Ligand SMILES: Nc1ncnc2c1ncn2[C@@H]1O[C@H](COP(=O)(O)OP(=O)(O)O)[C@@H](O)[C@H]1O
């Protein structure tokens with residue numbers, strides 16, 4: 140496969156924006172971006188589409204101007220004497236045919252010389268309705284007031300899947316279309332240059348394949364880490380590593396189908412996200428990691444403590460920036476861990492209110508493909524609007540595990556550490572572990588295994604029981620608080636595990 144596979148119907152988001160701007164009669168566009176080369180590619184695509192459906196279809200040629208090379212058409216020699224910015228504008232004004240002119244390095248001249256600004260306004264008149272278009276691309280935003288009205292200002296968003304797939308087809312070496320479709324989402328949110336680094340990193344390990352995914356994602360990890368408030372988590376926890384919580388697990392498995400269908404399902408039923416609240420140490424964080432693996436999506440964790448630390452400017456600004464940044468990284472699972480931190484932190488009341496108000500609106504409007512998983516321990520601190528139905532697809536309450544769930548959790552943690560459980564009578568542990576959290580069960584398993592290893596024996600049921608009786612669970616020392624959480628959640632959330640009547 141190669142360039143030939145590029146279907147003419149697939150127009151990239153960036154090309155569409157520019158084409159539509161041209162078609163609506165905007166001959167002067169200022170594109171804010173550091174990706175000069177990419178703008179060139181996009182303009183060539185626009186040139187091919189602009190008059191493709193005209194009575195006499197034709198390709199609109201793209202001319203490029205830079206301070207060092209002057210004005211030249213694709214592959215052609217530079218027009219003599221056109222290095223001067225003024226000469227460039229004269230050339231455009233005198234040009235008889237329709238064309239797209241891409242001006243690089245033009246912002247300096249625009250800022251410095253009044254006659255350039257004047258000339259540009261004339262150009263506006265001479266290009267309008269003549270099929271001539273001027274695009275200034277620049278990494279800085281300097282638009283003098285006089286030309287502000289004549290220029291359409293555009294921010295170039297990172298490449299979309301169409302552009303990224305084309306990029307992989309062109310630069311990724313031999314790879315099947317299936318592999319390209321699988322890898323392109325891993326590059327979303329990166330600039331084309333960053334995508335190129337990611338691609339090189341992957342190609343060092345061999346030709347592109349499904350195994351290239353982690354190497355491709357590494358670039359994104361670096362990108363989000365630079366933000367200081369978002370962390371890329373590559374964990375790989377599988378849903379089978381969660382003991383109990385069957386209600387939650389079933390919900391996730393059902394949603395998985397919808398989520399993977401993505402664009403083909405109506406917007407209302409694409410999963411938006413879920414809120415999990417409940418008793419600490421019962422598997423909320425664990426579940427989020429398993430959800431990301433289950434949906435086959437990268438997981439990003441927003442650190443609410445960092446956001447409110449003041450190290451990244453005003454909390455509100457840092458929070459908004461983090462949410463916006465994530466929209467470019469779809470598809471992904473975005474995890475707001477202990478989201479109530481936003482409420483209990485030292486920030487001023489007004490700020491917290493604004494952050495939550497922003498969050499709730501953003502939840503409604505955010506890009507599709509972004510699944511939000513929010514977790515909270517102190518649910519009673521969250522604003523009521525947050526829990527109301529419709530914000531999240533579901534609000535789950537994660538309670539202390541039931542008897543059978545506790546046994547399952549023992550089994551998971553023993554087996555994970557290489558202990559065969561067939562000979563053990565884990566059922567015996569039920570009565571010694573009333574009111575335990577999953578984290579406490581894990582702690583018990585680790586302590587018992589360590590003890591057995593030191594004694595150089597294999598672990599027995601008795602070892603586990605003896606360790607268990609010494610552990611005082613948090614639910615006993617904090618009974619009142621836990622009952623309060625339960626009562627509060629009872630009417631506001633769906634239980635993550637079905638509770639049989641009277642069970643403990
Ligand atoms: N339901 C469970 N199944 C298996 N392990 C669990 C479960 N709940 C808790 N654990 C263990 O306890 C640790 C801490 O749980 P975590 O998910 O961080 O709790 P939370 O986020 O609810 O406070 C987990 O990493 C896991 O090892």
Ligand SMILES: [Mg+2]
Pocket residue numbers: 423424514
């Ligand atoms: Mg947690």
